[in-house]
Amino acid sequence: MVKLFCAIVGAMESAISVEVGEGLTVGDLKKAIATDQKFDFAASKLQLFLTETEGGGWLSSEDDAAIAMRTGVIPEQVKKLLKDEIDPAEEIGDKFGSAPTKKTIHVLVVVPEGVTNVTAATVFENNRKRRREDDQPDFWMKAIEDDKVLTLPLTCEELREHLQRELPVKIPLGGRLSQIVESQNVAGKMNSKLFDTEAPHSVTDVTVAILNGVIAPVWIGGESPTEATYHFLWNEVIAKVLMYVSDGTCSRNSSVFTSTGLFRPNLCFYNSANDKVCVFRGEEQARGEMTVPLTDLQRLTWRYDDAPYVFGYAAVAQDICLVTIRESETNAPGEKRRDKVEIIERYNLRDLRGRLSIFLALLNLSTLFRPVVGRIRPLGIAEYKTIIRPNGVKIAFGENCVVKTYPLTMPSDKIISDLRDLHWQMKENAVPNVVELKSTNMRKRSVELAPVGRQLPLENVHQLLMAMRDILRALVALHTIGLMHRDLRWENVLRYPDEDKWFLIDFDEGASSPAVKVDHLKAETHAPEILSSSTHTTMVDIWSVGYLLETSHVHDLPVALEDIKTQCLQENPSVRPTAQSLLEAVEALIAN
Template sequence: MVLCSLQCAIVGQARSSFDVEIDGDVKAGANAWLSSLTEDAKRLKKGEKTALIESLTQENNKLQGEDSISKYLEGVDAPTTKKAYQIVWDLAFRCVLDLIFSQARIDRDSCDDCPDFLFILDDVCVFRSEETSPEVSISVAANELCSKLVWGFGSVPYVFGYAASGYNVTLFALHRDDNGVVKNTAIGTFNLKVQEHKFEVVLAILNMALLFPAIVEACPASGKNEFMTITRSSGVVVRLFPTFVRKVFPDTSRLDHLIMLYGQMAAADVPNVDRLIKICYHKRSLSFEPRGTMVRPSNLLELLGALRDVLQALVALHGLGWIHRDIRWPNVIRQREGDSWFLIDCADAATSPQPSFSGQHLSRDEHAPEILWIMAPTLLLLTVGL
């Protein structure tokens, strides 16, 4: 892997759409990294204003969000909470990224299982962060960048992120070593109280932004929708995480039913189904694993494999006296590793036989016609056949 110092060079990709002059002396492996010799880059390196910097800063050379009241705050003790510094980090990163990629999704999340900051371009999280208050070492945030990242990006060489502790920020390239362990390589360290460092951070973001589209293009399906929230018509909120799925229910009526059913399936070791791994009753949430990829079979071999795995699950489930009642492709998920498939979403499962009901997901296009009147194992097998 070839990494570069973002403090002193604008980088891009060969044959990209960006107007970048090539410095022949600093070309890196396979012409992948280029240094910019444009006048804008030269002026930025000297700390001079350009049109882009003018749009990101006020006339007094202070980043947007800072105003004339700053002088009245001199001498006031610096804040000590993590939340108090979010405006500082957002001005350095979020505002610049939002200007460059107006269609991207930027999100902050207080959940312990998510990064603190997510920048998602075309369903791929190409840039993320872990942030702490000033009294916590920045190394804690840097380690969390790696520990929370489950690599699903295939052969993509790296994604990017930053660790922050108060005003101190370190940019990282996040990648896998030869053993598949996620590592971070520091690109630059900045103090956002220092005016020159603010300009250097803008340069660094511009450099990384040149690479984001290429990362998205090379990313496989397993690296997309890493963090995603889906609200179902039933009121259930589904949150996707890299390795598990969390479902938050509008009330507790379904929780007892699902806890009992998944407990029986776990005791009977039912194959090729998702597993209940965490119960949070006061938040009305259940967490399931594994997290797979929602794709349909692309050829006959994959179709036969999916049918085989679903039928194995149904045989075991029917042996317990349960029927699934909602077998359709959105509930048949492919494992991220390997070529196996598994069945999810047993919220509608019931003992057999069972009078049916006309739910929105029970359609003649996706289910056997008889399933609209009565549910039984034979009809579920017919549904799989369709």
């Protein structure tokens, strides 16, 4: 969820905070604001404006203009921001993903002309009512959260039965939404499994927000709707339901980056119990055959340990298939792997009965997320997400590759050119256990690397020895051709996704030996001579081997490994052992 701070233009003391999922749209933000403030007009009539300036700055809550707004004044600085209204179809993550979170007003809210009830007193009263109502728990949601599944359903028949279960606590339904359900003759078993129309307690804003999206989604398809057009409907009926009901987050990937090979599902849901695992994913298209998104769901590298499956959906317009994705057991050697996708049930979002059917299914499906991800070891690296390092380098994780993009502040042409040369030498000399450079793009300042490894904690001495063996095999080959990594840390050592072997990544600091000193690396994590001497050699990597042993978090190292660590960390590089001698010592320890 993204927390945004909004200020109503022309209203005193009107700053409010609203939480909206990254995968939702600005239209959803309008509805959240209108619901929060209990406005008596349609949310679509609100106009929203970014406070971000052309230079990338945002309006600080301590700025003079923001302080003046608290008195109902509209300063000139604010008027200049009221030019380009935010498109309701824009996604929250795209507009606010990089926005600062502290002491910042993100959105200016303009109410329709002629509305006079937006005053300081109104805002205060609405906030008071909201706090009072928030104290009343959403009993039905709590019951779903507390529903502990001890035995996972395994077959599609068992899963279908689980998804059609009656809710342990029915959802209170009344007023306009109840009338819509009754007017469309949606009665019988589906209605009785979901709703309590005679509930004694009031319906909270959260419940109304969820039910509105399912029962009466505001969606205009048009004559020739695109995939972007359907995003609102899919978000309302699927993403928003999961984000409210299941403890987790959604992210939507607007592009599969086909030009770089960075494949990602269109939508990912991460449960907080293991928040780097995409336990539920979606593939979507506006038109065509259902086989296309179903096939896309098979493009998955199985990294889910003992979990029997993960979940997903395929969407073509308003037709939805909920599926399980299981590890394939029938791949022949050398054959490209396709994991097995099984359809649990099909749903039609065109009518209310279909939307209520998938709503019930998703509520029951959410009870399986926690026990499924509980069988998966933490991945270390979040699936399909993008991270930005402190130096501004953006790293986007796809299914089978990583795309690394350098900021304008870095000499990307030189970095990419050096990487090309270094990786070419490694490939020509068959250096083992190193990441592979798949492609480069000078114009986009990016490189594509593979595979996507797993960042796993070492559990015991044996695992540490196996990892050190693979690292040293790479170093022996590198040092033989006069290359050095220069940035060996556990962050740059990953396990292959489909075998118990380790490999080195991030050769941005790689160089030929000897090389001149550098001043941008940290003294505490790198050999002393790399920063202090006029030149340094491959011995900096040997010091890093000792540093890896020191920071492995494996306790009670054997005396032999303690001796190796001490030898590697010697300040004088000329007395450190070679990579070859270390490899022989580690292999001897493994053999014993």
